[in-house]
Every structure is written in structure tokens, then in C-alpha cells.
Amino acid sequence: MSITVRKTLPIVIVFVIAVVVMSDYFLVLPPVNDAGTSWTGSAVTSLQNWGIILTAFSLGFGAVNLFFFHSKHISRRTPDQWYYSLWLLIVVVIFTVIGVFLGPNSDQYSWLYNASYFALSATVYSSLGFYMTSGVYRALRVKNTESGIFLVVGLLVLAKNAPALTVYFPVLRDIVSFITGILTTSAQRGIMIGGALGAISLGIRTMTGRETGFLGKLTEEERGGAVG
Amino acid sequence: MSGQSIWDRLENIPREILYGILLVVFVIPMVFPLGLPVPISSNVETWYDTIEALPPGSVVMIDFGYSGGGEPELGPMAVAVYKHLFRKDGIKVVAMSTSIEGTQLWDRAMDEIRPESYDAVYGVDYIHIGYIAGTETAMAAIGTDLRATTSTDYHGDSLSQFSIMDGINGAEDFDLLICYTTGGDQSEGWVRQWVTVYGTDYMCSVLAMMVPTMLPYQDAGQIISVTSGAQAGEMESLVRVPARGIKSADVITLTHILVIIYVLIGNVAALMKRGGNS
Numbered sequence: 001m002s003i004t005v006r007k008t009l010p011i012v013i014v015f016v017i018a019v020v021v022m023s024d025y026f027l028v029l030p031p032v033n034d035a036g037t038s039w040t041g042s043a044v045t046s047l048q049n050w051g052i053i054l055t056a057f058s059l060g061f062g063a064v065n066l067f068f069f070h071s072k073h074i075s076r077r078t079p080d081q082w083y084y085s086l087w088l089l090i091v092v093v094i095f096t097v098i099g100v101f102l103g104p105n106s107d108q109y110s111w112l113y114n115a116s117y118f119a120l121s122a123t124v125y126s127s128l129g130f131y132m133t134s135g136v137y138r139a140l141r142v143k144n145t146e147s148g149i150f151l152v153v154g155l156l157v158l159a160k161n162a163p164a165l166t167v168y169f170p171v172l173r174d175i176v177s178f179i180t181g182i183l184t185t186s187a188q189r190g191i192m193i194g195g196a197l198g199a200i201s202l203g204i205r206t207m208t209g210r211e212t213g214f215l216g217k218l219t220e221e222e223r224g225g226a227v228g
Numbered sequence: 229m230s231g232q233s234i235w236d237r238l239e240n241i242p243r244e245i246l247y248g249i250l251l252v253v254f255v256i257p258m259v260f261p262l263g264l265p266v267p268i269s270s271n272v273e274t275w276y277d278t279i280e281a282l283p284p285g286s287v288v289m290i291d292f293g294y295s296g297g298g299e300p301e302l303g304p305m306a307v308a309v310y311k312h313l314f315r316k317d318g319i320k321v322v323a324m325s326t327s328i329e330g331t332q333l334w335d336r337a338m339d340e341i342r343p344e345s346y347d348a349v350y351g352v353d354y355i356h357i358g359y360i361a362g363t364e365t366a367m368a369a370i371g372t373d374l375r376a377t378t379s380t381d382y383h384g385d386s387l388s389q390f391s392i393m394d395g396i397n398g399a400e401d402f403d404l405l406i407c408y409t410t411g412g413d414q415s416e417g418w419v420r421q422w423v424t425v426y427g428t429d430y431m432c433s434v435l436a437m438m439v440p441t442m443l444p445y446q447d448a449g450q451i452i453s454v455t456s457g458a459q460a461g462e463m464e465s466l467v468r469v470p471a472r473g474i475k476s477a478d479v480i481t482l483t484h485i486l487v488i489i490y491v492l493i494g495n496v497a498a499l500m501k502r503g504g505n506s
Contacts, residue, residue: 025425041372044372045369045372045373045376048362048365048368048369048372048377049369049376049377051362051365051369052360052361052362052365052366052369052377054362055361055362055363055365055366056361056362059328059361103384104331104332105331105335105382105383110332110335113296113329113332114332114336117296117329118296118299118329118332118333118336121295121296121297122296122297122299122300124297125297125298125300126300129250129483130246130247130250133246133247133250133483133486133487133490134243134246134247136487136490136491137241137246137487137490137491137493137494138494140491140494140495141494141495141498142495142498142499151491151495154491155488155491155492158484158487158488158491159484159488161436161458161480161484162480162481162482162484162485162488163264163265163266163267163461163462163477163480163481164264164265164266164477164478164481165481165484165485166267167265167266167267173267173269180439180440180443181443181447184440184443185440185443185444185447188440188441188443188444189444192441192444
């Protein structure tokens with residue numbers, strides 16, 4: 001495949017679409033229809049709907065990929081793995097058949113979801129509480145000034161998050177409010193602004209073809225590097 | 229083992245003992261609720277007041293953006309807020325899901341709420357327009373043109389047959405947006421796609437560990453109130469619908485105190501050991 005098809009064309013498509021979507025965010029470009037919507041408005045609505053359809057499609061594609069991946073484990077009898085893969089595919093088939101033929105809002109599908117996935121998911125998430133308790137007990141130790149500060153702040157936040165304790169010690173609320181409202185928020189804001197600037201620069205690099213990760217594996221020549 | 233001092237043992241309590249005591253402390257208040265006091269924090273109060281101030285005819289969008297793992301924390305909050313909305317006159321509640329499990333979890337919430345006990349009718353007072361894939365793309369699309377994005381509710385019935393949807397076409401037709409989520413993509417995405425673009429009033433309830441990441445938005449005035457699902461007991465107290473949240477408040481208090489005790493024991497033991505060695 002030529003470099004034009006593999007690299008130039010996708011970058012041009014990304015650039016044009018990005019410009020249209022961004023211009024709709026900031027500008028009302030003529031011609032404008034009776035409802036006050038510019039031509040970019042309806043174009044962006046269509047693009048967003050394409051995005052939704054593609055995301056939904058990718059979920060189905062993911063399921064197919066899951067089948068291929070785990071079928072290999074089953075056919076090769078991968079030690080300590082193949083029976084988990086088999087069980088996974090059985091569950092996928094059961095959910096899919098019931099979802100497709102009886103509907104994802106049917107009583108049967110809801111029962112299946114509530115009795116299996118929901119219960120397991122909530123259990124796994126809840127069990128983190130035990131690991132975290134053990135982890136906090138072992139990790140939160142005073143070894144130097146920094147860990148001492150960490151310990152004090154950790155204990156204060158823990159105490160504040162115990163609802164009844166703040167009734168008996170209202171001062172906890174003021175202290176933790178200062179920690180979260182001033183210290184944490186200002187640090188968090190810096191992180192967020194940094195992340196946003198990174199996202200903007202990544203967007204510009206992608207639009208201008210300097211970031212080619214989304215194009216898949218390219219040769220050195222296609223990437224614009226030295227030709228060997 | 230016999231050569232170990234008491235401080236050695238307290239510094240390295242086996243995890244089985246830590247887990248065992250935690251389990252006991254967890255189970256007791258679940259079986260025998262203690263009724264410990266639950267203070268109302270300002271964020272929960274702001275949330276409650278915002279809903280109280282909604283005039284009849286207001287339209288509220290609720291995103292069920294959490295997964296099954298987060299249901300024990302966020303479910304009670306969603307239920308209490310729905311009950312509050314249903315108790316008010318003439319509020320229309322449109323729900324959608326940015327999480328693939330959202331529709332199932334909405335069904336669970338409805339089983340707990342029992343809308344019929346508030347004379348709320350599906351399609352007239354409340355509706356669920358289903359899971360819309362794409363997270364931020366879905367938010368943007370629904371905001372721009374809801375009907376172009378989805379034409380049916382989550383049962384597959386046409387939206388045009390439900391009176392609640394009359395005149396609702398996009399973000400500008402909603403007076404309030406509420407999001408329950410276990411993911412930052414959703415809680416922050418609504419700020420980017422609805423609050424910034426349309427100026428929609430927005431409140432979100434997230435996992436307790438996510439609250440610090442959302443507070444900058446609240447301080448900037450982009451979110452009216454950020455609460456954690458763990459504060460469901462406070463909401464239930466305000467709305468006067470005691471349920472799972474109040475029960476959890478006892479558990480949260482006792483388990484947090486236990487963790488504090490664990491940490492103090494570990495540190496005292498380590499200090500005493502260090503003192504003995506020197």
C-alpha cells in the first residue's frame with residue numbers, strides 16, 4: 001500500500017474533521033439555516049452519531065476478538081488457562097443468546113446479570129476494603145518527616161470520613177476542609193491544567209501528522225524517518 | 229515466634245486477624261443498626277436545596293454512569309435523590325446511561341424506589357432512554373440533538389409516544405443534570421460537553437476516592453455540588469427516606485475508627501521497638 005493511502009490520507013481526514021468539529025464549537029459559519037444552525041452543526045451531529053455507532057460496533061468487535069483469543073487457549077489446552085477461557089466463552093454465549101432472543105431488559109437477562117455479574121463485581125470491589133485495611137496498617141508508618149506528615153493527614157481524613165466522628169469533633173471538618181479545599185484542590189488543579197495542555201499538544205501533533213500512533217505500525221520511511 | 233516481643237507482634241499483626249476483626253466490626257452494625265449520628269455536610273445540603281428549588285415543570289437529566297462494582301456506594305444515593313425528585317410536583321426525570329450496565333442498575337434502583345408509590349408514571353413523569361455508547365461523544369450528541377442520537381427508550385419504544393419527551397430535543401431543554409458515576413470520563417465529560425457549552429446546572433455523585441479530582445470543578449462553579457456515594461446516609465436523612473445509606477453510615481464510622489486504631493497500633497509498636505533497640 002502506498003504511503004499516501006497509509007499515512008497522508010488518514011492524516012488529511014483527521015485534520016479536516018478536527019477543524020470542522022472545533023470550528024463548530026467556536027464559530028457559526030455561513031450558510032446558517034432557519035433554526036440558526038450552521039452547516040458545520042449538522043455535519044458535527046452526523047459525525048457524533050457515527051462515533052456512537054462505531055463505539056457500539058467496537059463492543060461487538062471486541063466480543064468477536066475475545067472469542068478468537070480464548071478459542072486459541074482452548075484448542076491449545078494452555079496450562080492453567082484453557083478451562084477459564086472455556087468458562088468465559090460459555091458465559092458470553094449464555095448472556096448473548098438471552099440478550100438477543102429475550103432482550104437485555106427481560107426478566108431472565110436481569111436475573112442473570114443480578115445473580116452473576118452484579119454480585120461478583122460488587123464482591124470483588126468490596127473485598128478491596130480488606131486489602132486496603134491491611135495495606136494501610138503496614139504502609140502508614142512514621143519513618144521520616146514526610147511519612148509523618150502523610151500519616152497525620154491520612155488519619156485526619158480517615159477520621160473526618162467517619163460520619164459520627166465529625167459530630168463529636170466538628171473541628172475535623174474545618175481541618176480536612178482546608179486540606180481538601182486548599183491544598184489538594186490547588187495541586188489537583190495544576191495536574192489537570194498540565195494534563196489539558198498535554199492533550200492539546202497531542203491533538204495538534206495528531207492533526208499535523210507528527211503523532212502517528214493511531215495509524216498502526218508504520219515503516220521508518222512512512223514515519224518520515226531516515227531511509228535505510 | 230517465642231522470641232518475639234509484644235511490640236514485634238503488634239507491628240506485624242497477621243492479616244487474618246486484621247481481616248477477622250474488620251469483618252466482625254463490619255457485620256455487627258449491618259445486623260444491629262446502632263443509629264450513630266449522621267451529620268449533614270454542606271455539599272449534600274446544597275444538592276438537596278438545588279432540587280428543592282426546582283419549579284414545577286423542570287426537566288432533569290440523570291446519567292446512570294456507574295458499574296455494578298460501584299452500586300453499593302452509589303445506588304443508595306441515586307435512590308434517595310430519585311425519591312426526592314418524585315416527591316416534588318411536576319418534575320420530569322429523563323435518565324440515560326453512559327455505562328453499559330446502567331440500564332440494569334436503573335432497573336434495580338426503580339425496584340427499590342417503587343415509582344408507583346409516588347404516583348410517578350413511566351413515560352409521563354420519568355423515562356429511561358437507554359445506554360448510549362461513546363461516553364463524551366454520546367454526551368455531545370445528546371446535547372446537540374437528542375432525537376437524532378436515539379429515537380427510542382430503553383425498551384425500544386418510540387420516544388414520540390411518551391408525553392414526557394414533548395419539547396425535549398437537547399441539552400438546552402434540561403434544567404438540571406445529575407450524574408452518578410464510577411468513572412472520571414463521565415463526571416468530567418459532562419462538564420466539558422454540557423456545562424461549558426450550554427451552561428447546564430450540574431451535580432455529580434462519585435466514588436469517595438474520586439471527590440478530590442472533582443473539587444476543582446466545584447470551586448470553579450462548573451459543578452453545583454460534588455458528593456460521594458458514601459454520603460447517601462446524609463441524603464436519606466434530609467429526604468427522610470432512611471434505607472441502605474443510613475445503615476452504611478454506621479459501618480463506615482466503625483470501620484474507619486478500626487483502621488485508625490490499626491494504624492496507631494502499628495506506629496506505637498514500631499516506635500517502641502525502635503526505642504528498645506536503641
